[in-house]
Amino acid sequence: MYLKTFTKGIFQRNPVFVLLLGLCPTLAVSTSVKNAIGMGVAATFVLVFSNLFVSLLKNYIPRKIRIPCFIVVIATFVTMVELFLEAYLPALNKSLGLFVPLIVVNCIILGRAEAFASRNPVSLSLADGLGMGVGFTLALMLLGGIREILGSNTLYGYEFIPGFQPALIMILPPGAFLTIGLLLGLFALIRSRREMREKINSEIKPGKSPSIIAG
Amino acid sequence: MIGELFIIFIGVVLVNNFVLVRFLGLCPYIGVSRDLKSATGMGIAVIFVMTLASAATWFIYQYLLAPGPSNIWFGLFGDGIDPSSFDFTYLRTIAFILVIAALVQLVEMVITKTSPTLHRALGIYLPLITTNCAVLGVAVLNIDTFFKGGEAVSWSLLKSLTQGFGAGVGFTLALILMASIRERLDLADIPPALKGAPIAFLVGALMSMAFLGFTGLI
Numbered sequence: 089m090y091l092k093t094f095t096k097g098i099f100q101r102n103p104v105f106v107l108l109l110g111l112c113p114t115l116a117v118s119t120s121v122k123n124a125i126g127m128g129v130a131a132t133f134v135l136v137f138s139n140l141f142v143s144l145l146k147n148y149i150p151r152k153i154r155i156p157c158f159i160v161v162i163a164t165f166v167t168m169v170e171l172f173l174e175a176y177l178p179a180l181n182k183s184l185g186l187f188v189p190l191i192v193v194n195c196i197i198l199g200r201a202e203a204f205a206s207r208n209p210v211s212l213s214l215a216d217g218l219g220m221g222v223g224f225t226l227a228l229m230l231l232g233g234i235r236e237i238l239g240s241n242t243l244y245g246y247e248f249i250p251g252f253q254p255a256l257i258m259i260l261p262p263g264a265f266l267t268i269g270l271l272l273g274l275f276a277l278i279r280s281r282r283e284m285r286e287k288i289n290s291e292i293k294p295g296k297s298p299s300i301i302a303g
Numbered sequence: 304m305i306g307e308l309f310i311i312f313i314g315v316v317l318v319n320n321f322v323l324v325r326f327l328g329l330c331p332y333i334g335v336s337r338d339l340k341s342a343t344g345m346g347i348a349v350i351f352v353m354t355l356a357s358a359a360t361w362f363i364y365q366y367l368l369a370p371g372p373s374n375i376w377f378g379l380f381g382d383g384i385d386p387s388s389f390d391f392t393y394l395r396t397i398a399f400i401l402v403i404a405a406l407v408q409l410v411e412m413v414i415t416k417t418s419p420t421l422h423r424a425l426g427i428y429l430p431l432i433t434t435n436c437a438v439l440g441v442a443v444l445n446i447d448t449f450f451k452g453g454e455a456v457s458w459s460l461l462k463s464l465t466q467g468f469g470a471g472v473g474f475t476l477a478l479i480l481m482a483s484i485r486e487r488l489d490l491a492d493i494p495p496a497l498k499g500a501p502i503a504f505l506v507g508a509l510m511s512m513a514f515l516g517f518t519g520l521i
Contacts, residue, residue, distance in 0.1 A: 167394070
């Protein structure tokens with residue numbers, strides 16, 4: 089059950105590619121894998137702890153003012169991340185820039201607090217937060233990897249293919265839109281192929297009555 | 304002075320467009336851009352909220368958070384204490400998001416009372432302005448650009464207002480352009496896998512490329 093909650097956030101309900109949440113930081117910081125990991129880890133930290141505290145406090149928060157309460161909880165952890173990055177990782181802090189304080193308005197975090205943590209026990213909320221965070225980080229890394237390879241011919245700062253002429257446009261803003269548009273199209277294509285295959289499989293399988301298939 | 308404000312305005316509308324170059328406010332950009340009418344309504348709501356938020360956050364930062372003689376806490380309790388020790392700038396994120404949430408609630412109440420049609424059209428997106436990163440983004444950006452080391456540059460309130468208003472206009476411009484294109488896309492023959500969000504992002508890529516042409520304008 090915990091494993092299922094955890095993996096759900098990574099594949100089935102990936103926050104970026106399936107739910108289309110948290111797009112702003114996804115597109116903005118995915119110019120390199122390093123930035124992607126930095127943002128992913130920071131958001132995961134906030135996600136796990138906000139889920140934990142929202143779940144712990146869910147019986148004490150009045151229903152009507154729950155959103156402002158969640159926001160205060162989230163903003164507290166974002167401020168911690170901000171101060172930590174400023175003190176220990178100033179280079180990363182500089183390249184993430186505006187998007188560190190903006191973790192507070194990342195729809196994934198408020199969305200999970202509202203949709204999951206405020207209705208589920210603490211341990212499940214932790215698993216959900218971790219799964220969503222890892223899913224977000226992986227999506228960022230995928231996007232960052234593609235853009236870094238094509239845009240500057242490096243991966244995590246190391247040269248990727250010697251002699252390859254990188255296309256600068258991929259690390260500029262249009263490259264982000266292009267990459268995520270094509271990736272979403274690719275996933276939609278894979279999904280429709282799989283559905284079609286399942287449909288065919290279930291039709292040729294004997295022993296199943298047609299009424300079940302139709303239903 | 305006017306020239307400086309004009310440069311800020313053009314810079315934030317065209318050169319560093321909030322949606323297409325800075326990637327702020329993408330959720331409504333994809334979500335509310337299906338038809339022109341709701342895009343316009345959303346745009347106007349965002350312009351209004353952004354300008355108000357720029358003013359509100361400027362006052363909060365200048366008088367409650369930033370260190371210095373204008374800090375209200377220093378004025379109240381600061382007898383014989385160095386003004387620089389009244390530095391609450393680390394509370395920026397929490398203070399700003401709460402102010403913005405309250406503002407959005409206010410705008411929602413006003414719109415519900417004055418235009419029920421607009422309220423129906425905007426649906427769930429109005430409360431979502433709270434988590435629209437463009438609004439918090441412009442507030443943080445104002446502080447980053449118009450407060451050097453905790454001290455306000457000259458005319459910083461007017462500059463913040465211009466930047467807030469311009470950011471809203473830039474957002475609306477991108478949203479309306481996108482909505483106009485998507486109204487036509489509905490009739491176009493698109494590969495089934497690209498229907499919906501993927502094609503919207505690809506259109507965004509082309510528009511973003513067009514906006515790159517404004518680089519170097521100022």
